[in-house]
Amino acid sequence: MSPPAAKDRILVALDTVDLTVAQDLVRVLAGEVGGFKIGKEFFTALGPEGVRTVLGSAPAFLDLKFHDIPNTVAGAIRAATRLGVRLVNVHASGGTAMMAAAATAAREAAAAAGITPPKVLGVTVLTSLDEADLEAVGQHGPAAVQVERLARLSQAAGLDGVVCSPREIALLRQACGTGFLLVVPGIRPDWAAKGDQKRVTTPAKACALGADYLVIGRPITAAPEPQAAARRIVAEIEEAA
Ligand code: C5P
Numbered sequence: 148m149s150p151p152a153a154k155d156r157i158l159v160a161l162d163t164v165d166l167t168v169a170q171d172l173v174r175v176l177a178g179e180v181g182g183f184k185i186g187k188e189f190f191t192a193l194g195p196e197g198v199r200t201v202l203g204s205a206p207a208f209l210d211l212k213f214h215d216i217p218n219t220v221a222g223a224i225r226a227a228t229r230l231g232v233r234l235v236n237v238h239a240s241g242g243t244a245m246m247a248a249a250a251t252a253a254r255e256a257a258a259a260a261g262i263t264p265p266k267v268l269g270v271t272v273l274t275s276l277d278e279a280d281l282e283a284v285g286q287h288g289p290a291a292v293q294v295e296r297l298a299r300l301s302q303a304a305g306l307d308g309v310v311c312s313p314r315e316i317a318l319l320r321q322a323c324g325t326g327f328l329l330v331v332p333g334i335r336p337d338w339a340a341k342g343d344q345k346r347v348t349t350p351a352k353a354c355a356l357g358a359d360y361l362v363i364g365r366p367i368t369a370a371p372e373p374q375a376a377a378r379r380i381v382a383e384i385e386e387a388a
Contacts, residue, residue, distance in 0.1 A: 153384035155181035156354065157377065158208050158234075160332070160364030164192035166200065172368055173204050179377040182206035182233060184362050198230055206233040208330070208362075210310075212270050214238035217248035224249045224267065228256035232265050234330065234360075236310060239269035239297035246304035268330055269301030269309045274346070291315070295322050302327055308359070313348030320357035332362035336380055339366035350380050351387035 157180040161169050173183065182205045185198055190211060193200075201207050209232040213220045220237055227235045237249045249267050257264035271294045272281070278290055286293060298309045298319050308328025311319055316329055335347040342365055350361055363380065370376035 151181070151359075153354075153388070154179060154377075154381045156358075156360050156384070157350075157367075157380065158182050158184045158330070158360050158362050159367050159377070160184045160186065160362055161189050161201065162186060162364055162368070164188060166193055166197060169193070169197065170200060172373060173201055175374045176367070176377055177204040179374055179381070180205075180367075181360065182208060184208045184210050184364075185232075186210040187212075195230055198232065202231050208232065208234035208236075208360075209265075210236055212236055212238055213249070214241045215245070217245045220245050221248040221252035224252040224265075225256040228253050228262070228265055229260055231262065234268060235265045236268040236270055237306075239271050239301045239306075239309070243300060243304045246301060246306055250305035250307075266307040266328060268328065269297060269304075269306045271297040271301075271309055271311065271315075274312045274333065291318065295319065298323055298327075310362075312346060313353050313356070313358075314346055316348075316353060316356040316358050328359045329357060330360040330362060331358040332364075334361045334363045334366070336366055336383060338379075339370075339376075349383070351383050354384050355387060 159176055159180050161183050163169050183201050185207050209227050213223050253264040253267050272290050294315050301309050302323050310330045313333050331353050333344050333347050334350055335341055336349055353361055367373050367376045
């Protein structure tokens with residue numbers, strides 16, 4: 148199987164509460180990228196109707212990072228599946244039973260609706276937490292060890308992949324093998340402002356390291372011409388391949 152086209156690997160983060168802003172971005176970008184990431188900010192303001200608006204034009208990754216008892220997470224995943232999203236995620240620290248329930252819920256709800264199940268991803272360690280923060284919540288040892296542990300646990304529980312930072316791509320590709328999806332935010336082309344992202348990698352480098360999907364927000368959404376920025380990123384990935 149040939150790898151997906153560069154443009155299909157880009158998911159644009161729609162971090163807005165304004166439906167008009169979101170619709171404008173979707174209109175100019177739907178043909179340029181693989182889809183859109185919808186997070187808690189968008190979803191809390193605009194709800195399932197907002198998601199359906201996006202889905203009318205492009206695939207979506209529903210980034211709500213579910214973390215609850217298995218029964219509750221399974222229900223949330225069934226609802227996300229019926230919405231028709233392509234990717235959805237849960238916190239791996241919710242444990243094996245919760246992740247397994249999520250994977251089963253996606254499969255069963257999709258079969259009942261006659262649709263393709265969404266890929267269910269694990270979230271390992273939030274990159275906003277440093278080792279002192281982890282220590283404070285009782286998690287000792289290097290963050291990278293915990294990231295690898297939770298990625299392996301996600302895989303064993305039947306998830307399709309994980310969300311990870313650029314610095315973890317190589318480690319997790321090695322630990323989890325090919326076929327395990329790595330979805331990577333923290334992407335900055337050389338020409339884009341870093342904003343609040345500290346440890347960043349260029350789109351081409353992230354793909355070369357083994358990322359499957361790149362989550363890219365402001366380098367595209369805050370660019371003077373989002374469509375031109377998206378095209379420039381696609382061209383950079385293609386040139387480096
Ligand atoms: O604008 P930017 O490209 O920084 O957006 C990246 C998106 O990925 C945002 O929605 C952000 O919340 C998300 N994200 C991240 N870093 C992580 C996990 C998620 O930037 N470690």
